[in-house]
Amino acid sequence: MNVQILKNAIASPRQTALQILARRCPKWLFRNYVRLARKQGLIQPSLILSFDCDTDRDAETAPQVTEQLIRIDICPVFAVPGTNLERNAAIYREVASKGCEFINHGYLPHAYWDEGNARFESCTFYHEMSPEQVAEDIRRGHETLVGILGRTPGGFRCPHFGTFQRRDQLRFLHATLRDLGYRYSSSTTPSYGFLHGPLNQTRSMIIEIPVSGCFDAPLNVLDSWAFFSGRKEHSTPQDYRDQMMKVVDYYAAGKFPALLNFYADPSHVAGRSEFFDAMCYASERIHIWQSFQEMLDFNG
Ligand SMILES: [Zn+2]
Secondary structure, eight states: OOHHHHHHHHHOHHHHHHHHHHHHOHHHHHHHHHHHHHHTTOOSEEEEEEEEOOSHHHHHHHHHHHHHHHHTTOOOEEEEOHHHHHHTHHHHHHHHHTTOOEEEOOSSOSEEEETTTTEEEEOOOGGGSOHHHHHHHHHHHHHHHHHHHOOOOOEEOOSSSSSSOSHHHHHHHHHHHHHTTOOEEOOOOHHHHHHHOSSEEOTTSOEEOOOOBOSSSTTSBOOHHHHHSSOSTTOOHHHHHHHHHHHHHHHHHHTOOEEEEEEEOHHHHTTOHHHHHHHHHHHHHSEEOSOHHHHHHHHO
16 A cells, blocks of 8 residues: 555544444445435436546557447546647547547656566656646646647546545645636545545535445445556456446445446556446446536536
8 A cells, every 4th residue: 555545544533434434334334425415416326437548558548448438328538647648649639529528637647667567657646746846737737638639628637546635635736726717626535425425516616526436345446457457466357347336236226326436547448348348237227427527517
């Protein structure tokens, strides 16, 4: 576990209480989430899928994966760092032409190729940067997206998850986004959703939309890195499919209002039947939003 995440968890009594609840009484967490979701205007179980594209391999696989998803009525949202957008402009323009929403994902790269280990490693962590550097990265990400795609993004996602979650960090982030005229952010972990609901209007009026977790470990993000990259021994693609189905089943069976906000990396899921089976399963049972904007227009 990243040391910073661990430090944050220890520093926050709320986080510790959530961890205990998630282990001992997960149903309470789900019920509380549903109560908040209803209060925030959601009326049905629903899902939105987004792609974080941190490497050129993500760019290479993005068009094919998008096409496959559109065939099952899922239009993914894209979060691409500005440096990657610049390098793969033609690919992302093509993806945008299919109707996919793009959100600002900052400018600096989020991954680099580590020759020694022959794999990608993460870089650019906002908690290691000064507030001025963070604001500058957000602004440059915005300008690059506008320059390359000719669109003004309405939302933002932080690099990585879990390291920029403290209250003061989120306040700074949301105030910066408000000044850019943004409407929403999707930068927080499942814990945030259990505490504040799926569509929390913050004091900056930015709506924070946390990502969703596993069914059996509700505070753990259900993402492609954990289940498809082979980096976590006990998390397999089959587990991903099973967890997705369990989450969908829970909300569909009760017709509970919910926003399942899942993200993946295209290169992890390209050609993986477990991923497409899981998406197909969701698409047949619960409502799918085609963009964050569409979802907010409906629920706003
Ligand atoms: Zn990223």
